[in-house]
Amino acid sequence: MTHANNTYNVPYRRKREGRTNYKKRLKLLLSGKTRLVVRKSLQGTYAAMVQYGEQGDKTVVAASPQELRKIGWQFGCGNVPSAYLVGLLLGQKAKKAGVKEAILDSGLHNPVKKSRVYAALAGVIDAGVSVPHSAEVLPQKDRLEGKHIVAYAAQSPEGGQFSLYKKHGADAIVTQVSQLKEKILRGN
Numbered sequence: 001m002t003h004a005n006n007t008y009n010v011p012y013r014r015k016r017e018g019r020t021n022y023k024k025r026l027k028l029l030l031s032g033k034t035r036l037v038v039r040k041s042l043q044g045t046y047a048a049m050v051q052y053g054e055q056g057d058k059t060v061v062a063a064s065p066q067e068l069r070k071i072g073w074q075f076g077c078g079n080v081p082s083a084y085l086v087g088l089l090l091g092q093k094a095k096k097a098g099v100k101e102a103i104l105d106s107g108l109h110n111p112v113k114k115s116r117v118y119a120a121l122a123g124v125i126d127a128g129v130s131v132p133h134s135a136e137v138l139p140q141k142d143r144l145e146g147k148h149i150v151a152y153a154a155q156s157p158e159g160g161q162f163s164l165y166k167k168h169g170a171d172a173i174v175t176q177v178s179q180l181k182e183k184i185l186r187g188n
Helices: 022-030 065-070 080-096 116-127 141-145 147-155 163-168 172-186
Strands: 034-040 045-051 058-063 102-105
Touching (some): 065 080, 080 172, 102 116, 141 147, 141 172, 147 163
Parallel strands (some): 034 102
Antiparallel strands (some): 034 045, 045 058
């Protein structure tokens, strides 16, 4: 009886945990550009500009929904308008830090057109940072402004999931998005 020399390579921990796609990461790193890292959760959309380093990645600038709250955002942070504002905020910070171009790193999120990931991308682009993309993946201006939320809120019953929007007024989210957009672009 012969014994075969079987070896087993243990995959990297982050790959085993389903947290990193190393093939995708390598392709992004080979570009040599700063990565626009966008991650989403139920509580909001988080974005950062990250540069590769041999000792580990370095976050240049980052933006989160908590920063939106500090500048006056009164609505939920798990929607397209808030993701757009987080991207806009990140884009402004990135320009101040000297980042002129980046490449989108959506991580393990499926690339769904017009989603929150692409809303954050739209915000970064509107702030003036160059990121290669296809125009068809970006949400329409109406969605970035929150008009779709106003339409859904009008159809929902009293006390439903849109009660916060109704409490502040029918077009309150649209008004607040435009006010915060102006405030972020001014640099306040």
